[in-house]
Amino acid sequence: MEFLLLVLRTISSLALAGVVFYIFHAYITSWLKSQRLRRKLRMQGIKGPPPSFLYGNVPEMQQIQLKARKARSQTEIVAHDYTSTIFPFFDHWRKEYGVIYTYSTGLRQHLYVNDLEVVKEMNQLNTLHLGKAPYMTKALKSMLGNGIIRANGHFWAHQRNIIAPQFFMDKVKGMVGLMVESTEPLLKKWEAMIEAKGGFPAEINVDRDLRSVSADVIARACLGSSYDKGKEIFSKLRTIQTTITKQGFLFGLNNSRFLPNKKKISTLEREVELLIWETVKGRQQERLDTSSCRKDLMQLILEGAVNEATVGEASPQQFIVDNCKNIYFAGYETTAVTASWCLMLLALHPEWQARIQAEVAQVCKNGLPDADSISRLKTVTMVIQETMRLYPAAAFVSREALQETRIGNIMVPKGVCIWTVIPTLHRDPDIWGPDANEFKPERFINGVSKACKSPQGYIPFGLGTRLCLGKNFAMVELKVLLSLIVSRFTFSLSPSYRHSPSFRMLVEPEHGVYIHLQKI
Template sequence: MSGSIFLYSTGSIQVLNMTDPDMVKELANFKSFDIGRPLFLQKERRALLGMGILTSNGELWAHQRKVIAPEFFMDKVKGMLHVMVEAAMPMLTSWENITGKKGGSAEIVVDESLRNFSADVISRTSFGSNFAAGKEIFNKIRQLQIAMAEQSMLGVPGVRYLPTKTNREIWSLDRSIRRLILNVALKHEQDSVALSTKDLLHSIIKGAKARHFASQTPEDFIIDNCKNIYFAGHETTSTTAAWCLMLLASHPEWQSRARTELLDVCQGKPIEFDMLRKFKMITMVIQETLRLYPPAAFVAREALNDLKLGSLNIPKGTNIRIPVALAHRDPVLWGPNSDRFDPGRFANGIAGACKAPHMYMPFGVGARTCAGQNLPMVELKVVLSLLLSKFEFALSPNYVHCPAFRLTIEPGNGVPLIFQKLY
């Protein structure tokens, strides 16, 4: 096979690479449990993700999705708006103080602040605590993410079992994170009896008791899914926000257009949920950022049984990978300027931007599409609108463009921006 569909191997893993739109559509429409998440991820990413919703398969995954997905329906996310605004305030105040002390203009590296903001949002909305309470968990998950990214770059089979310095760090962090999450869950269970709290953690604890699986204890059900939400719920959002700011700083005309629309919609009033629908420019900027810098490098699946996909017979154990960045920059699908930042391509939605809309997959594709995608989209609109209303920003001369794979694709050397207060 060649071109948009070809087979290669990494060690003992056979990989079917796929960017053919018809085959991707077949995969997206495949509903059977015969296709699932790659089994090797459950081993390689066990410390970070365990057997949570991001890595599990079959009936276990279906139960996890049934428990978790309703917590991110838009009517629930709508009620989280005030939390997002509150979580952004310390960051905005800090940046206003920094620019104020420097005469109204200062260089700020935004990554850590954005990571703290999104961690605070997921902590408050999903676990009933603020960032301070969840800080130790987030810090350890971040350390674990970096350590595991270093380990995965080695590409040596079985290296995860050796007592190397990195592996010892991974094992220690895993134990600490388990203990911390169990403590949060236990306290939450005690508090929720008194306060009648009904948030995501409540649903996860309830879901752990509702059904029992041979492959996962109730305790692991809670720990693994909390890890998944802690990681996916804040890391991808903060990374996308950093890329958004980098691109808006690099394209002042789009920054200006987004700000003009924002000021016109808000009319100096605090942000309300109904305003978000009118932020057309900001939505287009987010969509274009996710096209150029999707958080995940691949959509990854595995044939869990022999199966037929389109005209192909795929043996059990074959991994299927769609390189998302390649699909998102294919000039056949997106036009000759597919490498250029042009939010205007989304003026008529995804269908108007891409000849095969299913090839736009920042949140995955098919049945395994991200259950929580409403939260980051609303969160990104909130944080961008607040920043655009208070600051103009340009790319610092110190910025070095260096996308790095650390399980998500993030700015390798951070995003330093020159902020100018608007008033």
């Protein structure tokens, strides 16, 4: 009996030793691979901070981040250059190594690129070899599935062919009336709040209200349902987003914190998918009952799922659910955040409110934008463009070299992740001039091409083949929102407002945007 126990212990010890050796060998192999990638970049003259064994530059990133948080103070001053407080390690290394450098997070090698000429090259590349980094998007799977935002290669191209036509400008202009209808309840709500104050200015936190409008627009225009029907989906996706971004997943920081919330995220994911599938089934039944021939985005996704078997990446049901999740998130969150920043900046600059009011009165019949007048709102467009320059909703363009890829003079090895920090590029004085940190919409008076040294230095919607498909939709919706709000109200920044841009997958106002609103 004792001999048998001894044998079992020996076997267990050997098995454990084998597992430990396998894990250690796999880790060392991955570490050596990362170092090989680093050497390939260094041989091209690309420098960067020296990594520590196994952890790369993560310890240094955490120290720099902690130091920045301690130094950060909440003041009434609105400073538009916030990258040094949100992403201090990028700013720190850029000052030391320049606009192109390499760093690592554990086993992953990264290439920071904020050089205008290299960004131009990335913008012109027509290849599927640059895609979303699988390690990063894995953390977003619960929120985005394998829809167009996460997908790579031919599967991404297949989804793009289905979705892109719905956002061509001719179709987006046909949605202007619907956008106006979705905004009217917000205007009435704010008017009622002012009346409740006896006609005096009301203090309003605009964030939630703008999300409601944006959600209603995307749900009705593209998915055939109203916000009331989809608000539970939006709410749960928002909770998933907030939970994920607390984990520091983006740069490999604090990943251990992900585990306590894994069950919560999985539960929310299942609930969202069930709600979306119920909406899809309702839409299918609607078509059977009414013989509708309406070809909105929901219908295109349903038809695309029929052909999904030819791609072989997911079941038709999963294909539908994943892309609906992508549209729900991308279609309302980014637009609402940008609208909040627009109102914050306009609250600081009442002279631009007056210019918009005059333009809307001149261009729009009865103060209501329509398909014809929307393209003539030049002042509104300039304000939106300048807002997206200073406060782009997406902070990064991130790509992984799925195959070895040449970008200009740089040969990017397979497996290297490329990062371009958009707000840093948008504030480069060599591209935008000495007033790069100032709010000056007039710089766009002759369009993007004349606003800076090169139009490639302006990338609020990303760049290259993966340029945001909803660009036209977002711009038109923002024009509708701003023209209606500014033509009916004047507003200033409330003393309650605390300027603190924060990164939660998007660059958001951490404490909301509070304004004092007065009816004209």
